[in-house]
Amino acid sequence: MQSYIKIITLLFLFFFQSIVAQEKNKDSIIGTETITVVKAYKPTIADAFKIKSVPVINDSIVLKKKNINYTIFSVPVASTFTPAKGKAATVDRIPPPVLFNSFASLGFGTYDNALAEFYTSRSINRDERLDIGLTHHSSRGQIDSIALNNDFYDTKLTAGYSKSDTNLDWGTNLGLQHQQYNWYGVPLGSLSDQQIADIDSRQNYFNAELTGHINMEDSYFERGEALVRRFWDATKSAENRAMLKGIGNFPIQDENILLKLKLDYLGGSFQNASVNSVENLGGINYSLFQAGVGPSIQIIRDDLAINLGANLVFGLDAENSDSNFYVYPDVTASYRVFDETLIAYGGIQGELIQNSFYDFVEENPFVSPTLIIQPTDQQYNAYAGVKGQLLQNLSYNVNISYTTENRKPLFLWNPLNNLRVDDKGYTYRNSFQVFYDDVKTLGVFGELNLTIKRNFSLGVNAEAFNYNTETDRPAWNLPKFTSSLFMDYQITDKWFFGASVFYMGERNDLLSEVVQNTTPDNFPSEEISLNAFWDVNANLGYRFNNQLSIFVKGNNLTNSNYQRWANYPVQGLQVIAGATYKFDF
Numbered sequence: 056m057q058s059y060i061k062i063i064t065l066l067f068l069f070f071f072q073s074i075v076a077q078e079k080n081k082d083s084i085i086g087t088e089t090i091t092v093v094k095a096y097k098p099t100i101a102d103a104f105k106i107k108s109v110p111v112i113n114d115s116i117v118l119k120k121k122n123i124n125y126t127i128f129s130v131p132v133a134s135t136f137t138p139a140k141g142k143a144a145t146v147d148r149i150p151p152p153v154l155f156n157s158f159a160s161l162g163f164g165t166y167d168n169a170l171a172e173f174y175t176s177r178s179i180n181r182d183e184r185l186d187i188g189l190t191h192h193s194s195r196g197q198i199d200s201i202a203l204n205n206d207f208y209d210t211k212l213t214a215g216y217s218k219s220d221t222n223l224d225w226g227t228n229l230g231l232q233h234q235q236y237n238w239y240g241v242p243l244g245s246l247s248d249q250q251i252a253d254i255d256s257r258q259n260y261f262n263a264e265l266t267g268h269i270n271m272e273d274s275y276f277e278r279g280e281a282l283v284r285r286f287w288d289a290t291k292s293a294e295n296r297a298m299l300k301g302i303g304n305f306p307i308q309d310e311n312i313l314l315k316l317k318l319d320y321l322g323g324s325f326q327n328a329s330v331n332s333v334e335n336l337g338g339i340n341y342s343l344f345q346a347g348v349g350p351s352i353q354i355i356r357d358d359l360a361i362n363l364g365a366n367l368v369f370g371l372d373a374e375n376s377d378s379n380f381y382v383y384p385d386v387t388a389s390y391r392v393f394d395e396t397l398i399a400y401g402g403i404q405g406e407l408i409q410n411s412f413y414d415f416v417e418e419n420p421f422v423s424p425t426l427i428i429q430p431t432d433q434q435y436n437a438y439a440g441v442k443g444q445l446l447q448n449l450s451y452n453v454n455i456s457y458t459t460e461n462r463k464p465l466f467l468w469n470p471l472n473n474l475r476v477d478d479k480g481y482t483y484r485n486s487f488q489v490f491y492d493d494v495k496t497l498g499v500f501g502e503l504n505l506t507i508k509r510n511f512s513l514g515v516n517a518e519a520f521n522y523n524t525e526t527d528r529p530a531w532n533l534p535k536f537t538s539s540l541f542m543d544y545q546i547t548d549k550w551f552f553g554a555s556v557f558y559m560g561e562r563n564d565l566l567s568e569v570v571q572n573t574t575p576d577n578f579p580s581e582e583i584s585l586n587a588f589w590d591v592n593a594n595l596g597y598r599f600n601n602q603l604s605i606f607v608k609g610n611n612l613t614n615s616n617y618q619r620w621a622n623y624p625v626q627g628l629q630v631i632a633g634a635t636y637k638f639d640f
Contacts, residue, residue, distance in 0.1 A: 153601045157640035162606070162633020166196025166626050167206075170633060175640050186215040198239075198624055200616065202246065203256045203485075205239040205626075225269040232262040236420045240485035240622035256480040258424075259289040260416055277304045286323075286413040290479075292424040294323030294412045313364070315349035319409050321428070327479065329425045330469040330488065335477045341428040342373040345407055349385055358391035368407045370430060381407050384435055393443075400454075401439035408433055410464055415489060419466050421620060423486035432461040440500075453501045463494040465531040468621050470567030470580075484567075485622065493525035510545040529563035529582065532620070536560035536587075549598050557590040564621045588617030607632045 157175035162168075171191040178184050193208030210233050217226030238256040246254075264284035271277060279301040287293040298319045305312040325339040351364020366383040383405030390399045408431040415422050440454025467490040472482040502516035517538040522530035540556040567580040591613050596606035608631045616624040 155602070155637040155639050158635060158637040160633060160635040162608070162631045164608070164631030165629050166194050168192075168194045168196070168629055168631050170631060177640070182220060183216070183218045186213075186217075188213045194626070196626060198616070198626060200243060200624055201239050202241045202243050202251050203239040203254060204237050207234075207236050209234045222272040222274070223270070225267070227265065227267040230262070230264045230266070232260075234260040234262075234416075234420065236260075238421055238481045238483075238485040240421065240620070241483055242622060246483065250483075253478070254480050254483060255478075256485070257289070258420075258480075260286070260420070261288070262286045262413065275303050275305055277302045284413065286411075286416075288424055290424045291326040292324065292412065294321070296321050296411060296413070311353040313349075313351045313353060313362075315347070315351075315366075317345065317347040317349075317368075319345040319347075321409055321411055323412055323428065325424050325426065327425050327477065329427075330423055330472050330475075330482050330486065333472075333474050335475060339425065339427065340374050343409065343428070343430060344371040344373065345369070345409060345430070347407070351385055360389050362387045362402075366404070366406055370407055372429075381405075381432065383407075383433075395444045397441060397443045399439075399441050401437075403435050403437040405433050405435040407431070415464070419487055419620065421486055421623060422466070423469055423481040423488060425481075426489050427491070428489075429462050429464075429491060431463055434459045434461065448506045450504045451502065454499075456496075456498045456500070458494075458496045458498070460496070461493045462491040463530075464489045465492055465494075465533065466490075466620070467531045468564050468566065487620065490531060492528070492530070494530055495523040496530075497521040497523075512541075512543045514541045515539070528565075532562045532564055532585075534560040534562050534587075551596045551598065552594070554591075554593040556592070558587070559590075559619070560587045561585060566621075583621065585618055585621060588615060588619075589613055590617070602637045603634065605632070605634045 156177060158173070160170070160172040162170040169191070172189070174186075174188045176184065176186045189210075189212050191208065191210045193206070193210075195206040198205050212231045213228060215226060215228040218224065236258050238258060241251070241254070241256075262284065263286075264282065266283075267281040269279045279299070281300075282296065282298040284296045285293070286296075296319075299317070301316045303314040303316075305314070320343070322342040324341070328335050328337060328339065345368055347366060347368040349364055349366045351362050354361040354363070362385070364385040366381075366385045368381040368383070369378070370381060371378045384403045385405075387402035387404070388400065391397075392399055410428055410430060412424075412426060412428060415426060436456060436458045438454050438456035440452065442450070442452040442454075444450045466487045469481070469484060469486045469488050471484040475482050498518060498520050500516070500518045502514065505511075505513040515538075517536070519536050520533065521535070522533060524530055536558075537560065538558040540554075542552075542554045544552045546552055562585045564583050564585060565580050566583045590611060592608070592610045593612060594606055594608040596604055598604040608629075610629040610631070611625065611627060614628040616627055618624050
């Protein structure tokens with residue numbers, strides 16, 4: 056019996072041991088389950104285990120804290136310190152300049168020179184303004200090498216009214232001018248004393264004009280200009296001119312369509328025939344009219360701006376019953392290569408230029424009142440150049456141009472005419488006519504402008520020309536090289552200085568002999584050359600206060616009697632001193 060019990064016990068132990076071994080083997084076998092990691096574990100400070108119990112120190116030596124008893128012995132201390140209240144620092148401000156609405160200037164100098172100027176600008180109300188100006192310049196000094204009087208004066212009065220609204224501003228100006236000159240281009244010894252005494256060389260010019268302008272915003276009509284002028288002289292020559300100009304702007308999507316309109320009428324008469332005529336057979340009349348329209352499209356893309364257009368002009372010569380229709384290009388473009396440092400530009404344009412007696416007198420007051428007035432057909436003026444700012448205060452401009460002009464007016468010396476019996480003071484080889492020639496001009500231009508803190512400014516430019524005429528003769532009285540320099544310097548708050556220098560190269564003119572009983576083409580003549588010249592001018596001033604200042608001006612500092620026109624030397628060194636006073640009127 057006991058043996059059975061032992062056998063059963065051994066079998067049970069064996070069976071239990073095999074089960075435990077299988078469980079161990081099962082745990083050691085790597086299964087094929089898939090484990091998905093949702094997020095990588097990133098430990099944080101909150102995960103750290105914090106021991107909340109205070110450790111027990113088992114030490115044989117225990118130090119006991121001593122009780123300390125203390126008291127405060129307070130002694131009052133007298134203090135005289137009183138803190139100041141805080142104050143914000145102030146910024147030193149430059150006082151604004153005191154502005155006055157009027158000024159008057161007066162000066163006198165050598166050669167009996169006199170300068171006078173007055174100007175006032177008054178605000179009628181918030182939107183309206185009235186401007187009035189008066190200028191006068193005269194001289195009665197005699198040039199030693201000249202037989203006739205050379206005194207002159209120029210007086211001009213202007214008055215303007217302007218009004219400005221939110222989207223509209225317009226204004227009108229009235230100008231009155233009186234000029235007196237002498238045909239003094241007769242050298243000493245060229246005529247007898249009796250002939251000199253019989254010459255009335257004085258010439259007076261009178262001008263009255265009314266101009267107006269209008270500018271509009273948010274309108275198809277952008278701006279307009281108007282001119283009405285009456286110009287006449289002491290020899291019963293008279294000229295009338297009326298002109299209207301307007302520009303319309305029509306936006307179409309991203310482009311602008313421009314439309315330029317022009318109406319120009321010019322009419323006048325000269326009582327006397329040309330100096331080249333043997334007899335004074337009658338006067339010269341002219342009546343010219345122009346009507347022009349110029350459509351164009353503007354294309355602006357970032358740094359590129361292009362204007363593509365044409366100029367269409369109808370020209371009428373009513374006196375000669377002649378009319379023509381002209382088509383001119385009107386194309387311009389500019390491109391910013393490097394911001395403001397380098398800007399390339401160019402274009403090709405043309406126009407019918409309306410020449411006038413008034414314009415000729417403005418350029419050369421010694422013309423004879425016997426001119427042929429014709430418009431200039433400027434077929435095209437092609438140019439290309441670059442401009443920009445080399446530095447923040449230094450700018451430049453360089454270009455080259457080629458111009459083709461038909462009937463370009465050139466000033467030509469009138470011959471001596473002893474056959475005329477009308478006793479005119481301009482027939483003694485002392486006046487100029489207008490000669491028309493077809494001229495092609497190649498020009499190169501360059502300029503630099505420097506400005507330093509508004510206290511100093513300097514500008515210099517130069518231009519060279521090459522002319523090719525249809526008659527194979529020189530371009531009369533046109534220089535091949537010109538240059539100029541301008542400078543202004545505010546030395547201190549009180550002292551200021553300015554200077555200007557002009558250079559004009561050689562010019563050619565034609566010396567004609569005495570008019571004979573033959574055609575003008577057979578008049579004996581020879582070409583002459585007028586020397587180049589420098590004209591140096593400077594001014595210095597001192598400002599006592601905001602209202603009163605004095606000045607001294609020096610003109611033709613090289614004391615050169617150069618000739619701008621043949622037989623017309625200028626005055627030598629001229630010094631003028633005066634004062635300027637500003638005030639509220």
